[in-house]
Amino acid sequence: MTTLTAGDRRRAQPGRKRSDMWSATPWTKIVLVVTIVISAFPIYWMIVIASRTNKEATDIPPPFLPGGNLGENIRRVLANEDAHYLTGLTNSLIIAITVTVSVVLISTFAGFAFARLRFKGGKLLLLLVLITMMVPLQQMGIVPLYRVMVNLEWIGTLKAVILPYLLNGFGVFLMTQYTEQAVPGELVEAARVDGASTMRIWWNVILPAVRPGMAVLGINTFMLTWNDFMWPLIALTPDNPTVQVAINSLNAKYGTDYVLIFSGTAMSILPLILVFVLFGRQIIGGLMEGAVKA
Amino acid sequence: MSVNVDAGRASQAPIPPPRSRPRRSSGLGFLSWLDLKAAPYLLVSPYFLLFLVFGIFPLGFTLWYSLFKYDLTGTEEWTGLGNYTALLSDGAFWNAVVNTIGMFLIATVPQILLALLLANALNKRIRGRLLVRMGVLLPLVTSVVAVAVVFTQLYGRDWGLINWILELFGADPIDWKAQRIPSWIAISTMIDWRWTGYNSIIFLAGMQTIPKDLYEAASIDGASRRRQFWQITVPMLRPTMIFVVLNSTIGGLTLFAEPTTFFGGNVHGGTNSQFQTVSMFIVEQGFREFDYGYASGAAWLLFLMILVGSLVNFLLIRRIGGNK
Structure with a gap:
């Protein structure tokens, strides 16, 4: 999955008459530069405040360059007794990785069945997946889910957060689309004629071909799970939080201690920025392909 | 990233399993028949199991709960559309x-x-x-x-x-x-x-x-x-x-x-x-x-x-x- 799309190819060709309408005007450049500045500024600002003292953070005019207090602020976040920040960071990692691996596997299985196997009710089941993608399950199911977790005495445990996240209709949809596109039906048929079992076909034919799709789904699931807030806020307790809930605790209790909250926030987006820098090409490629495939 | 109403229709027809399976594996005939028939359901079952537990069940119960009045002490009382x-x-x-x-x-x-x-x-x-x-x-x-x-x-x-x-x-x-x-x-x-x-x-x-x-x-x-x-x-x-x-x-x-x-x-x-x-x-x-x-x-x-x-x-x- 690359970011090379129809439009890119179009421009790569030394076209007959290089229509001027595709060349960047000064106006284009202004729009892009302003956008990137606005995109980056809040993140830059987060680092500026995270590396200052509270006195400097409330200076007028405000500081616009990073200071030297980052280490001390991070130490205060980690030592804070209300936030349980390190626990939150570890929990978020455990939750996000477990959910990502499970969702990718579950979706790859189901995507294979929907795209390349024929079975009674298959079409209907796929339709059901599509319909449920439109239902905001988080808001709709929150009360019963909470009560079940209370009855099971799972409130405050990671499984209470992990299990509901495993239901991901988008993943099934994406992998169905991807398998259809990446695995020719003849290939599956040929393997079948050779006597390969369904599981063998999955392992030897499907899996190698759909790996890029799995990567896109994995990155996407990781980011969504890492960022989610509402359900962990309800299902977990403040002493065993996710990183978002830990930030919320800081925010609720130390509202004006900006440097503390900002340091916690800056650390929480670090893993995401890392993923983005490493896989930016795949993320954008996946987004763009997904958008036009539908 | 694509919720689309046309998605179902757009999908190509899946390749049907071959009608005549190779005869040479006749001893394994039943197993391979089972594999052909049951495997698709097995493959989609993890998703639909989750769907049942974390999709259908909460939705249904949200509807059920909405027909009751609860108070802080935890007592519940039927109220219909109240x-x-x-x-x-x-x-x-x-x-x-x-x-x-x-x-x-x-x-x-x-x-x-x-x-x-x-x-x-x-x-x-x-x-x-x-x-x-x-x-x-x-x-x-x-x-x-x-x-x-x-x-x-x-x-x-x-x-x-x-x-x-x-x-x-x-x-x-x-x-x-x-x-x-x-x-x-x-x-x-x-x-x-x-x-x-x-x-x-x-x-x-x-x-x-x-x-x-x-x-x-x-x-x-x-x-x-x-x-x-x-x-x-x-x-x-x-x-x-x-x-x-x-x-x-x-x-x-x-x-x-x-x-x-x-x-x-x-x-x-x-x-x-x-x-x-x-x-x-x-x-x-x-x-x-x-x-x-x-x-x-x-x-x-x-x-x-x-x-x-x-x-x-x-x-x-x-x-x-x-x-x-």
Whole structure:
């Protein structure tokens, strides 16, 4: 999955008459530069405040360059007794990785069945997946889910957060689309004629071909799970939080201690920025392909 | 990234299993028959098991709960549609509905126009394309809570950067949190900052599928570039537009993290609930007042709002550029 799309190819060709309408005007450049500045500024600002003292953070005019207090602020976040920040960071990692691996596997299985196997009710089941993608399950199911977790005495445990996240209709949809596109039906048929079992076909034919799709789904699931807030806020307790809930605790209790909250926030987006820098090409490629495939 | 009504239809027909299986494995005939028949169901079963437990069951029970009255001591009492009639005459619920729709409109309309403009710029011949696209998408990877924390500080009354800039221009500082419309604007900018770049990348993907000949023909006919944009690009983007708008509708009407964080992690949404959304109302009723029935009723009404909102937007977009 690359970011090379129809439009890119179009421009790569030394076209007959290089229509001027595709060349960047000064106006284009202004729009892009302003956008990137606005995109980056809040993140830059987060680092500026995270590396200052509270006195400097409330200076007028405000500081616009990073200071030297980052280490001390991070130490205060980690030592804070209300936030349980390190626990939150570890929990978020455990939750996000477990959910990502499970969702990718579950979706790859189901995507294979929907795209390349024929079975009674298959079409209907796929339709059901599509319909449920439109239902905001988080808001709709929150009360019963909470009560079940209370009855099971799972409130405050990671499984209470992990299990509901495993239901991901988008993943099934994406992998169905991807398998259809990446695995020719003849290939599956040929393997079948050779006597390969369904599981063998999955392992030897499907899996190698759909790996890029799995990567896109994995990155996407990781980011969504890492960022989610509402359900962990309800299902977990403040002493065993996710990183978002830990930030919320800081925010609720130390509202004006900006440097503390900002340091916690800056650390929480670090893993995401890392993923983005490493896989930016795949993320954008996946987004763009997904958008036009539908 | 693609919720689309046509998706099911678009899929190619799956390859049927061969009717005549190779005879040579006749000893394993039954096993291979079983494999052929049962394997597909086995493959989709993990998803549908989860779907049953974490999809159907909560939805059904939300409906069931909404028919009961709960109080703080945990007793429950049948009330039929009582929760729904109470909700519909509850000023606090309507306040949440108005806030949700208000913020949805303030956030979404400029966001889609800006995303179109940005996508058009991204669609030009530019250097460092990947880096530019990554720069545009950067806000998406920051967490919602992080965005809300930073913006809440930027919108601070006394030391916020935005009030400082306003004062530089001689304007009076604004108490963003205290008043309704300013708080809606502040929250809307958080949403727009995070999602405009994402939507522009989606639009860009759509724009690149538009045949170039259309523009060439229009140029020959003497259509200005602006006219080409509104008469060709926008109408041709309709499928993408439907996806983006439906996505924004669901996201906007279920808004929760930004306004909650804006009020220091409290779901009350401001001292007078001036920015409490329906999602926050549900959490407040369910998990602060422990009125599960009321919260469940509100959840179903929210679902109704989303259905109506999606339908209205869908019909609206279909009208763009004529109904061909």
